[in-house]
Amino acid sequence: MDTLRIADKEFSSRLFTGTGKFSSSVLMRDALLASESELVTVALKRVDVQNENDDILNHLSHERINLLPNTSGVRNAKEAVFAAQLAREALETNWIKLEIHPDPKYLLPDPIETLIAAEELVKLGFVVMPYIHADPVLCKRLEEVGTQCVMPLGAPIGSNKGLKTLDFLEIIIDQSNVPVIVDAGIGSPSHAAQAIELGADAVLVNTAIAVSQDPVAMANAFRMAVEAGRIAYNAKLAPIKKHAEASSPLTSFLNE
Ligand SMILES: CC(=O)[C@@H](O)[C@H](O)COP(=O)(O)O
Numbered sequence: 001m002d003t004l005r006i007a008d009k010e011f012s013s014r015l016f017t018g019t020g021k022f023s024s025s026v027l028m029r030d031a032l033l034a035s036e037s038e039l040v041t042v043a044l045k046r047v048d049v050q051n052e053n054d055d056i057l058n059h060l061s062h063e064r065i066n067l068l069p070n071t072s073g074v075r076n077a078k079e080a081v082f083a084a085q086l087a088r089e090a091l092e093t094n095w096i097k098l099e100i101h102p103d104p105k106y107l108l109p110d111p112i113e114t115l116i117a118a119e120e121l122v123k124l125g126f127v128v129m130p131y132i133h134a135d136p137v138l139c140k141r142l143e144e145v146g147t148q149c150v151m152p153l154g155a156p157i158g159s160n161k162g163l164k165t166l167d168f169l170e171i172i173i174d175q176s177n178v179p180v181i182v183d184a185g186i187g188s189p190s191h192a193a194q195a196i197e198l199g200a201d202a203v204l205v206n207t208a209i210a211v212s213q214d215p216v217a218m219a220n221a222f223r224m225a226v227e228a229g230r231i232a233y234n235a236k237l238a239p240i241k242k243h244a245e246a247s248s249p250l251t252s253f254l255n256e
Pocket residue numbers: 017018019020041070072099131156157158159160183184185186204205206207208
């Protein structure tokens with residue numbers, strides 16, 4: 001599998017994961033290890049960064065896992081910058097998943113506050129991974145201010161609806177000069193494979209793994225789907241045709 005580079009890190013796995021909604025910290029750890037994910041996001045509001053025995057952080061301590069603190073819970077750019085600085089101090093990482101979604105019903109990201117915060121955080125030396133709507137114009141603006149990737153949503157967080165923003169994801173992937181990570185709403189391994197086949201550089205999945213009846217098995221299924229999607233992407237998909245084209249009456253091989 002070809003690797004993915006973001007800032008100073010190289011990833012073998014294109015499946016990024018989250019830590020919420022698992023029924024126990026042991027199950028969370030087992031599922032994340034089964035996923036072979038190397039970048040795992042954790043909400044700063046959920047961990048006690050002062051406590052070296054914090055249950056979540058302890059169960060994420062593994063050589064393969066890079067922690068990606070996220071700013072979930074903040075309402076504006078000012079709070080996001082503060083949260084990121086806190087995370088950098090406490091978790092000793094300058095990587096931050098920037099999430100500003102003040103509306104609790106749909107959890108849709110605030111594009112204006114996100115752009116303001118991203119610009120500020122880049123200036124402060126952060127590797128910024130912004131969670132945003134699948135807005136091609138906003139993605140370009142974020143790239144211009146120096147974010148190391150963009151994270152457009154497939155559907156609202158936790159909805160498991162899949163790639164509802166497909167047409168716009170295609171434009172974003174076509175235009176982007178930074179990695180595109182489809183984040184949120186991915187409800188099944190086939191959704192993840194579809195995003196990767198499309199050319200997304202990675203996906204981030206939380207709910208679909210954590211709330212399945214068997215999170216370890218589901219994490220495995222996502223791992224395989226993402227791998228399959230990437231192999232298919234590299235192999236180049238056959239073109240979609242408007243009309244039927246017979247497969248069998250070939251008299252010889254195309255190149256002979
Ligand atoms: C954990 C995290 O970062 C979520 O905000 C993320 O967007 C995942 O969404 P799903 O839970 O829909 O996979």
